[in-house]
Amino acid sequence: MTHHIIIGGGPAATNAAETIRQFDRGESRITLVSDEPAHSRMALPYWLAGSIPRAHAHTGDDSYFQTLDVDARIGSRVASLDAQANSIALDNGTTLPFDNLLIATGASPLIPTIPGTDLPGVHPLWSLAHTQSVLDAAAGIERPRVVMVGAGFVGFIVLNAMFKRGWQLSVVERESQVLPRMLDPRSAELVERWLASKQVTVHTQTTVEAIRQGSKDAKIIELAGGETIEADIVIIATGVKPNIELAAAAGLATDQGILIDECMQTNVPGIYAGGDAAQGPALFAEGKQVHAIQPTAVDHGRVAGANMAGHEVRYPGSLLMNVVDVCGLQCASFGNWNAPEAEPTTIDSPHGYVYRKLLWTGDQMAGAIFVGRANDMGMLTDVGMVKGILQTQTPLGPWKDFLCESPFDIRRAYVGAGIARKLAGATLLGRPTRARRHQFGGVKAVVPENPALAVYVETKAS
Structure with a gap:
């Protein structure tokens, strides 16, 4: 066997x-x-x-x-x-x-060579044990003061969880912006402005020189410019x-x-x-x-x-995609979102928190950046559709010009270019998709009816 x-x-x-x-x-x-x-x-x-x-x-x-x-x-x-x-x-x-x-x-997790990363209350957050340690460190403190070292994708997922707890948050990032591997400078500027409105303090273009023990259980974080921050918990989120x-x-x-x-x-x-x-x-x-x-x-x-199992299946390739909720502001980037040679289509609302950037190679979408409020269901739907457009690598023809004029009407181009029909007929393993076995015995997964799917698949462009 x-x-x-x-x-x-x-x-x-x-x-x-x-x-x-x-x-x-x-x-x-x-x-x-x-x-x-x-x-x-x-x-x-x-x-x-x-x-x-x-x-x-x-x-x-x-x-x-x-x-x-x-x-x-x-x-x-x-x-x-x-x-x-x-x-x-x-x-x-x-x-x-x-x-x-x-x-x-x-x-x-990558742990930087900073004095004090081995102190109690200084943690990465990458495992079950790490998470339990952070919860234990916060127990009994009404609004723990937290310093996040690193402002990347993983760090911001953790930051959002702590924001929901009502904790006091500061972020330190060595690059000139937050989310430097995910957002361009303009979209990052929107995120930083949003964080300021939520009383999250952001320190960019600086590094942590040392973490030392303060009074009682507090930690003193020393920044490169001489500034210090006091915290109850320090999260190390400098990559993996x-x-x-x-x-x-x-x-x-x-x-x-x-x-x-x-x-x-x-x-x-x-x-x-x-x-x-x-x-x-x-x-x-x-x-x-x-x-x-x-x-x-x-x-x-x-x-x-x-x-x-003996069935030859070839993988077309993974799509680089990150979606993160930043304290109520949804940010997403896909594919070759920072390609300097790509042709950009950009829409920016200077008075709100809305930003969209589509990047093109000919009439094919090569990447995208979206920023918008997390409760905007239209944006969340568009995120899924852009993923489909990129994964199928479909030449959009006249639909490219349409999206350049109307970047908020992703659905019309998605349907008109036949993306939904193409995705509905294809699966990763080349066979009909099956429901996954539920991980916990005796509990069955429930899949609700989704009439919208039929509309997207069957609708023909006029």
Whole structure:
């Protein structure tokens, strides 16, 4: 019987296990090894905000793995990989042979070399344990003072959770703007103005020189210009790095991440990689990229699982896409949003918090930036449609001119150019989409009727 081993407990790992079972219907062995319980890192801020209990951050319990007939070794760590002998060794000395292996080891937070990052109350926020530590540090403080070191995508997801708690927030960013890997200077200016209106203090173009212990449990954050900030909690959000050490030690090809092809396979046949640890095909980019975002991890897991089960599936490439709620202001960027050679279409409201930028290569959309209020359902719908336009890489012809004139009427171009029909007829694995098994035993997922979908798919352009 074929034996598949999956290393990791994130979305790439669990989606791979589900996909293998969809294809082979239990005709193989699956072993999953993870040093943490299966969970979604993107759910941690919702737990931090108090929107969900801790249990809802988990993506699989014992009954879930039993339903999939997966031997889940939760709490175990892979100590080494022998790529020649097709085996892994666990930290308890157990050796497990495999026919196919998926390495979905994720990423780890980057901790800058700043004095004081090891003090109590100074945390990254990347794991279940980190989140619990922050909640423990805030317990008993009416409105904790928090300093966020780093103003990137991950940092702002955490910032939004703390804003919902009513905590006092300051942000320190070494670049000249917030969200420098996601927004252009004009859209970032809108975000900074919005944050000021919400009493969030932003310090850009400066660095933290040291963090030292203050009175009682307070921390003193020393900035490069001599300014100091006092805080109860310091969050380190200065980026992440792919966990490639296991793969590199085994002789697999690595760069920034573990290098994979369109089938998610590494340079060693039968060994696959996916998620934040992998560097693979990407849309609107030269060469292979690390896209440490959950949609890419899900795609990687599904494609890897299909190929491990013996069904050749090729991945067209991941779309770089980030969407974040900044204290009630929705920000999104897609694809090649900062391409200097692309032709821009920009609309900007100087009196409100609205910004749209579409970038073009010929009559194909190459990237986009959206900023608007989080309660604007029209904007949220447009975000999904722009994603579809970019993923299908459809030449829009006359619809490009239409969008240049009317960038708020995405729906008309989406329907008129046939994007909905194209997406409805295509799935990642080349087969009809199936409902996912629910992760928690005895609870069935409910999918409501969506009459709007039929309208988008069936409507023809006039």
